[in-house]
Amino acid sequence: MIYEKPRIGVYICHCGSNISPKVDVEAVARFAAGLDNVAVSRDYKFMCSNPGQDFIVNDIKQMGLNRVVVASCSPRMHEPTFRKACEKAGISPHYFQMANIREQTSWVTADSAHATQKAKDQVAAAAARVAGHAALTSREVAVQKSILVIGAGIAGIQASLTAAEAGYDVHLVEREPSIGGHMAKFDKTFPTLDCAACIMTPKMVEAAQKENIHLHTWSEVVSVEGFVGNYKVRVRKKPRYVDMEKCTGCGVCQQKCPVKVPSEFDEGLAFRKAVYSPFPQAVPNTPVIDKDHCIYFQKGKCRACEKFCEAAAIDFNQADEFIDIVVGAVIAATGFKAFDPSPLTAYGYGIFPEVYTSLEFERLNNATGPTAGKILMKNGQPPRKVAIVHCVGSRDRHYRKYCSRVCCMYSMKFAHLVREKTGAEVWEFYIDMRSPGKLYEEFYNRVQEEGVHLVRGRVAQITDITDHPEDAGCLTVVAENTLARRVLRVPVDMVILSVGLEPAAGSDAVSRMLGIQRDADGWYNELHAKLAPVKTAASGIFLAGCCQGPKDIPDTVAQASAAAGEAVSLLSRGTVRTLAEISYIDPDRCSGCRICVDMCPYSAISFDDGAGVAVVNDALCQGCGSCAAACPSSAAGIRHFNDGQIMAELEALT
Amino acid sequence: MSAFEPKIIAMVCNWCTYTAADLAGTSRLMYPHNVRIIRLMCTGMLDAKYVLKAFLEGADGVFIGGCHPGDCHYINGNLKAARRIPGIAAILEQFGFSSERLELKWIGASEGPEFQEHITRFVETIRALGPSQAATAMIL
Structure with a gap:
């Protein structure tokens, strides 16, 4: 390579009024003109605009520049823009350096003279650095046209279906015995009151039947190594102790098993057996044996399931199986967990039996739930008065500062269902009613018209101490009605705590495996909040659903489709460029x-x-x-x- | 008020602290003007000679910002930096510098306010220590 003396063009951006007038851009441009190797120095209103980029392109062509410095915003924002401009003008995109005089200077420095001095230093450093830049090359490598999806809730299923439809092999890994996630637990979905099972189960079945979707249930991803286009993934298939090839899903083992365990799927409101399928529509419908509760595994005898299984599918000798796969891209869809309200002792969860979390109420209200969809108290009677408490764990600086986004809407759904099914009086206590979404405000209006008492105020306490003898046995909800400016004490039979959303247990380990960042609350960080909402800083890793932040079902499905689209768009060319900066x-x-x-x-x-x-x-x-x-x-x-x-x-x- | 304005070099990781500094910017969190930021891809690429060079060139303090342990974009580069820093500090002490002039902090990508807080405090620490003796006393 022939050595060329650097000829640098320096461009100082005003960024409208974001950099100038705090930084004296003309002074910085004059200063830059005197730096070593600088051939031209200009300032302009918006360097990232088309005319701004044209300055660079024209100067490179007409003045024979071979290095470019732009002093403007963060390189995380516009470095790709200016690199493209360099490329367009025929010089290497690596002959470019950016000075971040907006985020690091004009926006954070109080004094104008100091800001201008700092900007000059930054421009001088960029000019000194760019002179030593080299034109880098990278090469194309072939990619694996397959995708790993971690988590098979509605997000993971939707992403898998979209990618599979495009012809890609999908490995869908789920740690529970069945796919379906949280949505499979719901009864109705807001605002249309569609039956969740009716819209969910066809997708579950489709995911199981699609030839190019490989389901790995009761499995966990244990390691991800490699790089974009070629990730080597190891999946641990936990032993089901039931042979999936032989099992017919007849359910006899579950009838014969003598052990009762609180059902995770029913939020502990009903029992399952030690050999169980979490719910009737489970996919796959092969049960698993819960080793920790199985009498045979604990005490060495029983084997009732084995004795009655006509298909001879029970196999107590199964062990962990490791499956190695190679994929081109990964979609994380690890979802959320519901906030545990136990630490909020003033709300009496775990103390008073008639205080439920929203997920428990979903099951109580579900046709396949413990009460077959009848809203009943523990004594078997329907409630006459129900209180719904919003923002439990959310918008609370002692727990989670953020709004969980879905609780207002599902609380109103509960209010509607309680009114419809039992005719009970419903009291909703909210901080602010949030219903932004298509047909959401209309649903709010509908619930108001259905005679639900909506009280603006945070609940202070839920107590079994009642004010009047006739309310004996009731719970009293104490709250301030902040609009009427008085304290209310409402006796009710049942309380539903609308708990917020938290990142799923284990999502921190997954983020480390994938090399992606989490925010302060533990949600996965997208590459850019607005411009790259499903990409991550790790090329080839995408986000779907609540792992990125609380979302309702429509948003989750939209984002999951987008994640699959991004993954497909990455892999469809068949090759990716290796990194140049290595x-x-x-x-x-x-x-x-x-x-x-x-x-x-x-x-x-x-x-x-x-x-x-x-x-x-x-x-x-x-x-x-x-x-x-x-x-x-x-x-x-x-x-x-x-x-x-x-x-x-x-x-x-x- | 003292007339001494310290010169601070901050060498920070692209994935976390650099992003936190951007966030401090978009959130308009004011901090002292004395700091000049150099972007590294990872604190794991921090060579001891960069720190020594900064002091030799007249920096009064060097601030290193990396990802929280476990969050490194490159698996464990931040831990390599954490092991390297005490060694560099020992060299500084041998040349008569206070090791307080070199600081390593973990600042995650979402921690704009923490970036502001750590930088502000570090500048005050260096201001209290006074000018680095590199310019006057060190003979190399």
Whole structure:
């Protein structure tokens, strides 16, 4: 390669009024004009606009620039934009450097003179750095045209169906015995009051029948290694102790099993057996044996299920099975868990039997639930008065600060169903009624017209101490009606706590496996809140459903389809580009000490015994720089973040 | 008020602390102007010579910001930084620098307010320590 003297163009953006007038952009541009190697320096209102980019393109072509610096917003925002402009004008996209004078300077610095000085320093550092940039290359590698989906609730199922429809192989992994997730537990869905099972079970069956969807239920992902296009995934299939090939799903084992265990699916309101299928429409319909409760596993005798199974499907000798698959992309759909209201002792959950969580009430109201869909108290009688308490755990700085988004709507659904099924009086206590969504406000109006008492105020206490003798046995809900400015004490038979949503148990481990970030509340971070809502910072990993934040069913389905669309769009070309900003090891400097081989978290460095030097595998290297920092002879470096480039920045900034 | 305005170099991870700094920006959280940020892809690529170079060039303090343990985008680069920092601090002490001039903090991508808080406090710490002696006393 012939050495070209750097000719740098520097462009200072006003960003409307976001950078200027806090930063004196004209002064920064004048300052930049005097820096080494700078051929031209300009300022402009919006560099990211078409005319702004045209400045760069034209200057490169007409003035023979070979390096570009733009001082504007964060590179996380517009670096790709300006790199494209460089490419369009015929120079390497890597001959570009950005100075972040908006997020790091104009928006966070009180004094204008200080901000201008800081911006000058940043521009000087960028100009010094860009002079040492190299034109990098990467290569195309083939991708696996298959997708891993983690979690088979409505999000995972929808994403799988969409991707499978496009012709991709999908591996759908679910840790429970059946797919279906939370939605399978619901009775009706707001605002249309569709029966959840009626819209959910056909999708479950379709997922099971689709030839190119491989269901792995009662299974967990134990490791994900590799990179976009080629992830090596290991799935642990937990032993069902029931042979899926032989089992006919007749259910005799469940009838004969003598052990009763509180049903997780029914939120502990009913019992299941030690050999069980969580619910009648389970997919697959093969039961599992719960080893912790099975008498045979605990005490060595019983085997009633085995004795009565005509298909001879019971197999007590099953063990963990590990399945290795290779996929091109991963969709995380790990969902949520409901907030446990036990710590809010003032609400009496776990103390008073007639205080329910919303998920418990879903089961109480469900035709396949413990009461066959009749809303009954523990004494078998229907309630005469029901209180619904909003924002339990949500919008509460002691627990979860955020709004869980779905509770107002499902609370109103409950109010409607209680009115419809029992005629009971319903009292709803809310902070703010939130019904943004298609037909949601209309549903709110409908519930108001149905004679539900809507009280704006947070519930202070739920107590069994009643004010009047005739209310003996009732619970008293104490709340301030903040609109009427008085304290209410309402005697009721039943209380439903509208609990908020939290990230699913184990979602932290999954995020670590996938190398994606979580926010302060534990939800997975999308790449960009507005522009890349289903992508993550890890290329090839996408998000669907509540794992990214609380969502209702319509939003979840929309997002799951989007995640599948993104995954398909990534894989459909058949190849992906490897990263350009990766490690290199200078064989002339490498002493063969092999420290880097051990430091590399991706096993991307191997040792060439013949040459006596370490060698980087460019398909595996992710560019973390562990090798570069550890190399005692400075043979290892990261392209685009090499010693010379960082030292140039350091010199300019100090 | 002291006339001393410390020069602070912050070398931060692209995935967490750099993003937190962006978030501090979009949230308009004001912090001292003294800090100059250098983006690294991971604190695991932090070479001891970068820190020493910063001090030799006249920085009064060096701040390193990485992902919380367990959250590293590259599995464990942040832990490598955590092990490297005490070694670098020991070198600084040998040359007569207070090791307080070098600080490592874990600041996650969503922790804009924490970025503001840590930077503000670090600038005050360095201001109290006074100018680094590199310019005057160190002879290399």
